[in-house]
Amino acid sequence: MNLTAHVAGRNDLDAHSLGLDEFERGLLAVSRYFFLCRAEPDRQAWQVAFSVAVERWGPDIGLPVAFAASKLVRALADLRPDFDSLDPFETEARTRVSSDEAMMMRMLHHMRRDQTSDARDAVDALTRGWMDPHVIRAGLALASRFAAGVSERRRPALRLVR
Numbered sequence: 001m002n003l004t005a006h007v008a009g010r011n012d013l014d015a016h017s018l019g020l021d022e023f024e025r026g027l028l029a030v031s032r033y034f035f036l037c038r039a040e041p042d043r044q045a046w047q048v049a050f051s052v053a054v055e056r057w058g059p060d061i062g063l064p065v066a067f068a069a070s071k072l073v074r075a076l077a078d079l080r081p082d083f084d085s086l087d088p089f090e091t092e093a094r095t096r097v098s099s100d101e102a103m104m105m106r107m108l109h110h111m112r113r114d115q116t117s118d119a120r121d122a123v124d125a126l127t128r129g130w131m132d133p134h135v136i137r138a139g140l141a142l143a144s145r146f147a148a149g150v151s152e153r154r155r156p157a158l159r160l161v162r
Contacts (some may be wrong), residue, residue: 012086012096018105021148026056026113028097028105030066034073035085045088046070061146066141074103075134081125102125111143 020028038145049070053062076083084100086093097105107122127135 012098013102015095017098018097018102018109020109023146023148024105024109027065027069027108027142027146028054029088029094031069031073031104032085032088032093032101034070035077035083036088038073038077039085044047048088053126065142065146068138068145071110072104072135072138072142075132075138076126079130079132079135082123107139108143109148112146112148114147125145 015025015028030049030053033045033052036043036045037049049064050066053066053069056062057065080100084098086096086098086101089159103122103126107119107126109121110122123131123136123139
């Protein structure tokens with residue numbers, strides 16, 4: 001697992017160029033903490049990942065998002081030990097994405113919109129042609145549960161009861 005701080009001259013991409021929606025930007029942030037946890041287990045960044053998800057989406061949505069993200073990160077890390085993720089604690093990394101992160105987010109972006117052909121191409125690029133069923137299953141599970149166009153922060157309607 002390759003966790004890198006933002007370094008001038010790297011081939012990182014501008015995060016805004018990916019066209020991610022608000023949910024996907026939050027998912028990338030949460031995922032980075034899980035990648036950090038894989039690279040540096042003693043930091044126990046998984047706790048931060050769950051906290052960030054709950055702060056962003058509330059416990060009803062945030063906890064399942066974080067759990068689904070952890071499953072995808074685990075599948076990717078098992079397949080791609082060289083996966084390059086930026087350090088979530090680096091301020092400059094908030095506006096940048098590594099090429100590996102960009103591929104992961106493109107895959108999820110297309111999966112969440114049920115764009116099968118584009119999703120398949122994104123999986124192929126991300127897995128380097130391996131089409132790993134664990135990565136695909138984890139990505140599809142996350143995408144189907146949190147599909148684009150579905151309210152990302154469901155709040156119960158409050159009403160006065162007498």
